Amino acid sequence: MEIRKENFYEYITAYEEDELFYRDLYIQEHTHPETFPQYIASLDRNYIRDRKLFVPALGNPEWxxxxxxxxxxxxxxxxxxxxxxxxxxxxxxxxxxxxxxxxxxxxxxxxxxxxxxxxxxxxxxxxxxxxxxxxxxxxxxxxxxxxxxxxxxxxxxxxxxxxxxxxxxxxxxxxxxxxxxxxxxxxxxxxxxxxxxxxxxxxxxxxxxxxxxxxxxxxxxxxxxxxxxxxxxxxxxCMLTKEYGSASITSILNYLSANYQSVTLGEAAGHFGFSAPHFSTLIKEGTGRTFLQIIRDIKLGQACRALKETRLPISSVCELAGYKNPEHFMRTFKTAYGMTPGEYRKAGRERL
Incomplete structure (x- = not known):
């Protein structure tokens, strides 16, 4: 049978040989428990072994x-x-x-x-x-x-x-x-x-x-x-987001990615209707990082992209990344990557 779009549903819903075996096994166990031991004893062990079927009552060692x-x-x-x-x-x-x-x-x-x-x-x-x-x-x-x-x-x-x-x-x-x-x-x-x-x-x-x-x-x-x-x-x-109501972690992270340059914890919390302490806890539980760590990583990621893909001066990269103080930007960048923004740009060009 050639599988095409028009007959896919028929193909995927049809019972295959192994499914029929398992369905019969299930019915025998759950509707005829009094005769289930005899049913198990009657099964063809070679058939089960050859098709690699899983029958817990037989203790299959292959699984x-x-x-x-x-x-x-x-x-x-x-x-x-x-x-x-x-x-x-x-x-x-x-x-x-x-x-x-x-x-x-x-x-x-x-x-x-x-x-x-x-x-x-x-x-x-x-x-x-x-x-x-x-x-x-x-x-x-x-x-x-x-x-x-x-x-x-x-x-x-x-x-x-x-x-x-x-x-x-x-x-x-x-x-x-x-x-x-x-x-x-x-x-x-x-x-x-x-x-x-x-x-x-x-x-x-x-x-x-x-x-x-x-x-x-x-x-x-x-x-x-x-x-x-x-x-x-x-x-x-996911386990980390299922109890957060209408504000999912993904929607929060998307918001932070779009407003990373100037957003504060209080502003972000207010946007989603949370108090700042509760919002801070929610983010930490959901991502494993604090609000400040997330914003820092987004900013530095934007800086790295600008350093690799543009010829913008370092001062402009600093501004693009949302840092108002160039010295603070330089220190933060070097702490994260072990080199200055200029060294990072140079290293990237040398790898080309």
Whole structure:
């Protein structure tokens, strides 16, 4: 069956052989518990072994709690792997070396991340970083699609979309790479047909195995990220932001990035309707940095960009970065980078 846009829904919702096995296993266990031991005893062990099926009642030794990139991508060309999560598969807690992007295509699913339960709905895109304990459970007709991405590929396709001095990129880095309880990011895209269509295109391209498919997948994944950031930058949830009401950390960081030159803690807090102390605490909990550290990093990032990409005099770079005192700018810059702005500019040109 050739998979095209017009028959993708039929393909993705059809039950595959392994799903039928798991569905029967689930029904036998939950509707006929009195005869379940006999059912288990009747299963074909060779069939289960050959298809690498997971039957907890048999204690499958093949299912290991940690998956590394080398083994996962052993027979997979490229750096991206897409698959449907088989419905009715017994819940299996595990970690892995790579990034997983869990996309809910239809229905609702239950997932546990570092032991924290989440109910994801159609349109939710959940990014699970490496070395994060998680499990997924689907015991109905809901559809979830997994995008497995090598760590290096995720970095190159996702983070290069964000400017190095963008506070949002620093927030993503904090959430996705800092070892804190319950790491995850969820884009709530709802019924956005653009995101759904892009997900379908990714899957179809992966299945096609056509010439230059690896390059196509990398480019399409970057476009997928770009859509999420363009249309749903303020629809992001993570453990650090889910209790902040209407003022998400991403909207706060975007505001600071746009007003870094002169905004004060009090002004920013007032803009979002918080007291200054509460706003300060919220930012620290959500990003791991203080208000002043965030503003400093944005300013220095802008200065670095100007030094590398323009011929503006140092005094103008200082003003562009929002520093009123050139001496303070020079001291701050040297403390952060171990060299003066002039030395930084010279070093950048020598690398060209």
């Amino acid at each position: 290991i709690p940690y998956l590394d990139e080398a083994a996962t991508f052993l027979n997979i060309p490229g750096n991206i792997l897409l698959s449907k999560h088989y419905r009715y598969t017994p819940g299996y807690t595990h970690e892995h070396e790579f990034f997983e992007i869990l996309c809910i295509y239809e229905g609702e699913v239950r997932t546990l991340i570092q032991g924290m339960e989440h109910h994801l709905k159609a349109g939710d895109i959940c990014i699970i970083p490496p070395d994060t304990s998680h499990r997924l459970e689907i015991f109905d007709d809901s559809i979830a699609i997994n995008i497995i991405v090598r760590r290096s590929t995720f970095q190159s396709t996702f983070f290069q979309l964000l400017a190095a001095d963008n506070a949002l990129s620093q927030f993503f880095t904090h959430v996705l790479y800092r070892k804190t309880k319950g790491n995850y990011l969820i884009f709530h895209t709802g019924c956005d047909d653009r995101v759904r269509s892009s997900l379908e295109d990714l899957y179809i391209e992966y299945l096609s195995r056509q010439k230059y498919s690896t390059a196509f997948l990398n480019t399409m994944l970057m476009m997928f990220w770009a859509q999420l950031l363009r249309y749903h930058e303020n629809d992001i949830q």
